[in-house]
Amino acid sequence: MTAAVGTGALRLVLGDQLSDGLAGLRDLDAVRDVVLMAEVEGETGYVRHHKQKIALVLAGMRAFAARLGERGVTVRYVRLDDPDNRQSIVDELARAVEDLDPERVILTEPGEWRLAEAFRAFAAECVAPVEVREDDRFICGHAMFQRWAEGRRQLRMEFFYREIRRRTGLLMDGDQPEGGRWNFDAENRKRLPASIDTPSRLRCPPDEATRAVIAMVQARFEDHFGDLDGFGWPVTHDQAEAVLADFLKHILPGFGDWQDAMAEDEPFLWHGLISTALNMGLLDPLAVCRRAEAEYRAGRAPLNAVEGFIRQILGWREFVRGIYWLKAPEYLRRNHLDADRALPWFFWSGETDMACVADAVTQARSHAYAHHIQRLMVTGNLAMLLGVHPDAVDDWYMVVFADAYEWVEMPNTRGMATFADGGIVGSKPYAASGAYIDRMSDYCGGCAFDVKARSGPGACPFNRLYWGFLERNRERLRDNPRLAMPYRTLDRWSEDQRAALVREAEEARAELGAVKPG
Numbered sequence: 001m002t003a004a005v006g007t008g009a010l011r012l013v014l015g016d017q018l019s020d021g022l023a024g025l026r027d028l029d030a031v032r033d034v035v036l037m038a039e040v041e042g043e044t045g046y047v048r049h050h051k052q053k054i055a056l057v058l059a060g061m062r063a064f065a066a067r068l069g070e071r072g073v074t075v076r077y078v079r080l081d082d083p084d085n086r087q088s089i090v091d092e093l094a095r096a097v098e099d100l101d102p103e104r105v106i107l108t109e110p111g112e113w114r115l116a117e118a119f120r121a122f123a124a125e126c127v128a129p130v131e132v133r134e135d136d137r138f139i140c141g142h143a144m145f146q147r148w149a150e151g152r153r154q155l156r157m158e159f160f161y162r163e164i165r166r167r168t169g170l171l172m173d174g175d176q177p178e179g180g181r182w183n184f185d186a187e188n189r190k191r192l193p194a195s196i197d198t199p200s201r202l203r204c205p206p207d208e209a210t211r212a213v214i215a216m217v218q219a220r221f222e223d224h225f226g227d228l229d230g231f232g233w234p235v236t237h238d239q240a241e242a243v244l245a246d247f248l249k250h251i252l253p254g255f256g257d258w259q260d261a262m263a264e265d266e267p268f269l270w271h272g273l274i275s276t277a278l279n280m281g282l283l284d285p286l287a288v289c290r291r292a293e294a295e296y297r298a299g300r301a302p303l304n305a306v307e308g309f310i311r312q313i314l315g316w317r318e319f320v321r322g323i324y325w326l327k328a329p330e331y332l333r334r335n336h337l338d339a340d341r342a343l344p345w346f347f348w349s350g351e352t353d354m355a356c357v358a359d360a361v362t363q364a365r366s367h368a369y370a371h372h373i374q375r376l377m378v379t380g381n382l383a384m385l386l387g388v389h390p391d392a393v394d395d396w397y398m399v400v401f402a403d404a405y406e407w408v409e410m411p412n413t414r415g416m417a418t419f420a421d422g423g424i425v426g427s428k429p430y431a432a433s434g435a436y437i438d439r440m441s442d443y444c445g446g447c448a449f450d451v452k453a454r455s456g457p458g459a460c461p462f463n464r465l466y467w468g469f470l471e472r473n474r475e476r477l478r479d480n481p482r483l484a485m486p487y488r489t490l491d492r493w494s495e496d497q498r499a500a501l502v503r504e505a506e507e508a509r510a511e512l513g514a515v516k517p518g
Contacts, residue, residue: 008032010102010128012093014115015043015057016405017108018064019281020237023133024108030072034100037065038078038092040085046114047395050226052233052368053402055217059210059235060280067237076100081216090118097128105130112406113328138321139286139314140164145322155323155424158183161315170289170314171296171307178296183311184256184304191440192261192269199254201268202246203232204239225348225399230366233276233402240277244288247272248295256305260373262441264355267363271371272309275403278317285313312372320411323425334414335390336422337429337473343383343392344513353448354461356437357382361400368402373440375401380417381432385465385505386514387472390420428482431469434460455504461512468505471498 011024013035025035039061044054058080065075078085078092086092097105105128110116123130134141140148140160148163149155162182165171171178192198206214214228234240255270263269277283289310295301324331346352350361360374370379375397383393390413397413398404415425434451438444444451444460453459454467470477470486478487490498509515 007034007100007102009034009104009106010093010096010100011035011106012089012108013037013064014089014108014110015039015061016111016280017135018060019137019284020067021137021284022108022281023136024106026133028073030074033074034096034102035065035068035073035075036078036093036096037061037075038085038089039080040078040089040092041080041087043089044080044221047398048224049398050364050368050400050402051217051221051224051228052226052231053404054221054224055210055214055228055231056233056235056276056368056402057280058217059206059213060282062209062213063236080220089115090122093122094126097126102128104128107132109133109135111135113324113332114406137281137284138318139168139289140318140322142322142325145318145326149322149326154427156427157315157319157425160319160322161311164314164318168286168289168314170293170310171303179303179307184307185311187304188256188308189260189440190257192258192263192442194442198263198266198269199251201251201273202243204234204243206231206235210235226365226368233368234282237282240274240282243277244272244274244283244291247274248291248301252292252295252301252305252309254305256302256308259308259371260440262356262359262371262373262378262437262443264359264442264446267367267369267371269371272312273369278313279403279405279408285317289314316412317408320415320425321407323411323415324407327421327424331414331421331424332410334421334424336420337384337387337418337476339384339387339389339418339420340516341387341389341509341514342517343388343396344386346513347379347383347396354382355447356441356443359443364400368400370401375412376417376430377432377436377440380413381430382462382465384418384429384431385462385469386509386512387469388418388514390414390418393418393420422476423480428480429473429477431466432462433466434462437462457511461508464508465505467501468503468508471502472505 008029011028011033013022039058065077068075076096086095105126107119109132110119119132148160214231218228234243251270258270261269274283278285292306292309296303296306347361350358350365352358356378360370360378363370393413394410397409411425414420416430419429434444438451449460450458451460454463470490477483
């Protein structure tokens, strides 16, 4: 649709802003205002996103544009294959200003630093006034997070989470946490019994419009990572609502017990599968939390499940976003452990005899998804033990996962998974030997490597790498109180024994392809 010259307001909606209540769409005048949405090469290609991620966002954008059109809103929609596509969101915005001569331009702040900088530069040059509105779809705004963080020596999610629980009243009994405890994580670390049946999951078969997008993506981005055959992500509000409702009714009751468990060829287990919808704006995070709480209040889901689920949204999701904007752009360059190795090729191919890694990479290729323990304790843990440069780790996570946006992915990978931020997000490096993976999964039983062996080519690579990682980073990590026990163990060994551990780790790094670039 097009509009007459002399438009009221030009309102930009980005691909992760597909929310009816978006700040930039409030007070919209359906008669005079124009909404701009643009599929541009700059956003599909600045990271070589998984093909499913590109298809998901573009299909979601087209569905949202149609939703606005049904309300009588004029939408200026630029498709990726339009012959005069300007390739950049800022260039498309500038062209719309030139064509429509709006009285003002209204933006909702973007989720990534690079776009915020680009929009600041655009606003400085634009002939029309530019208003950038805060993205208040999040539960904790920038000012609230800054007030909470001010003066604190350490920024810890657990204490932030308690504050937001108090503010929202979620799972509160007066001024005390429901059940007398803030956190039921200790009850949520059960290994999956071999006899248990995993639940079937609601997926969203692509409709005609989404199939058209998938065909275009396959043709245009054929050399990008990932498969499109298994696409089943929600691209509309109705689909997202259906996935959420199915999770709350059928899956949430078991989420607490099994949220950290891993099982071969079981990509979804009891996880929510709503992170893509949340991060695109198809679901409201606070509303999701309140609906989960209602399941507990009605006696349909246990407290440990509901608290654990709410903590991932109310706690971690809001916390890492606060950290990202509080610490950017300096945070984007942190490399506390001076990691300098290349990412091994099997992170892309899945061609490795490590059963846990092969399964996680295969899942990522097929579904653009892996759950949080696979991300943290398998792929992230391995990358950290190998000493892979955090830029390469960030790039991998941004590429392979459909829910990846820099504000949420970078603090999780650079903070939690690799400890590249030096402890801003996590209180310790989440380094672990193969024993952790053996305890939480069925991977090790059929693996080519021996999870009980500490050294030698047949030993689990996590074991070969673990002690050498600690010794290699002794000066940076030994004063961390949460690593006191392993360093006491190291200190009981002789200098020659510790040197042997480092040599073992170096041999493993070389064998696995984590070499210095160049």
